[in-house]
C-alpha cells in the first residue's frame with residue numbers, strides 16, 4: 052500500500068469540531084398518504100413514477116440529504132394491499148401518523164346530490180359493511196394532515212370529470228374544503244395541476260414540503276390558484292421551442308410542421324405551464340416542443356373554456372393576424388442579414404498581399420504629425 056502524502060507545511064490549519072455534516076431534520080419520519088380514490092384514471096401516480104428531479108425512489112430510499120425518513124402509502128405503488136394498506140388510512144385518521152402529508156388524486160364528487168349508492172370510495176366500514184366514500188376520507192384525514200397536495204388537474208380544479216353536463220357534481224379539493232383552508236401546519240392546499248401532472252413538478256413540490264417539514268425551507272409560496280409560484284409563473288409560450296416562428300408570423304397549417312401551432316389550436320400564449328421549459332421526462336418533450344398543441348390542461352377553466360380543442364383559439368385570430376404582417380417584413384430583413392452574415396470577409400485569402408486593412412502608425416520626423424490611417428481604409 053502506498054503511504055499517504057504528509058500534509059503540506061503550507062496548508063492552513065483548519066479546526067474541525069466534531070459536528071454533524073448537516074442539520075438533523077426537525078422530524079425523523081414523515082408519512083405520505085396518497086389517496087387515488089377521487090374520480091380519476093390513476094394517471095398522476097403513473098406519471099410521477101417518471102420523475103427524476105427527484106425520483107420517488109431517491110426520496111423513499113433516503114438518498115437525499117437533509118430529508119426525514121419517508122414512508123409512501125399509495126394504492127397503485129405500495130406492496131401492501133387491502134387491509135394491510137388501509138391500516139395507514141385508519142392510523143392517520145386517528146392521529147397515530149404524525150406528521151403526514153395527504154396527497155389527493157382525482158376530482159371530488161358531490162355525494163350530497165345522489166339518490167342512492169356512492170360516486171367514489173375506498174375501503175369498507177367495519178361496522179356498517181358499507182364503502183367509505185372518498186369525501187368521508189377527506190373529512191377524516193384533511194383536519195389531521197400536516198400538508199395537503201393535489202396531484203393533477205382533477206384534484207386541483209375538477210378537470211375532465213367536472214365538465215358541463217357531468218352527473219357527479221365533481222369539483223377540485225379547494226372547492227370542497229374551501230380556498231382559504233389551512234393544514235395543521237398553517238399551509239394552504241398546494242395544487243400541482245396537469246393532465247396528468249408533470250412528474251418533476253409533482254416530486255419537486257413534495258420535496259419542498261418535506262424540506263419544510265424538516266425545518267429547512269420557509270413556507271411554500273403559492274399563487275391565488277394555490278399553485279407553486281416557481282413552477283406556474285410563466286406561460287407555455289414563453290418557454291416554447293417554436294416561439295421564434297410565432298414571432299416571425301410563421302405558422303403551421305397542418306400537423307408535422309416544425310412551425311408555431313397556434314393556427315391549429317395551441318393555447319400556449321395564455322396558459323400557465325412550464326413543460327416547454329422543463330420537458331416531460333428527464334428534460335425531454337413538453338407538448339408544443341414535440342408537435343402537440345397545448346390544450347391548457349393545467350388551467351382551472353380546463354376543459355370547457357378551451358374546447359373544441361383543435362380549433363384556432365378565438366383570441367389568437369387577432370394576435371396572429373397582427374404578428375403576421377410584422378412577421379413577413381421581419382422575415383425578409385432577417386433573410387437578407389442572414390445571407391450577408393453567411394459569407395466570410397474578403398480579406399481571408401491565400402494571396403501574397405495583406406488586405407486586412409492593417410496599417411501601423413508611422414512615426415513622422417520632428418515637427419511633422421504622425422500619419423494615421425484607418426484600419427478600414429482598404430476594405
Ligand code: SF4
Nearest residue numbers: 291294311312317319
Ligand atoms: S406552438 Fe403554441 S406555445 Fe409554441 S410558440 Fe406557437 S402558440 Fe406559442
Ligand code: SF4
Nearest residue numbers: 324338345346348349
Ligand atoms: S403544454 Fe398545455 S397541454 Fe401540455 S401539459 Fe402544459 S398545459 Fe397541458
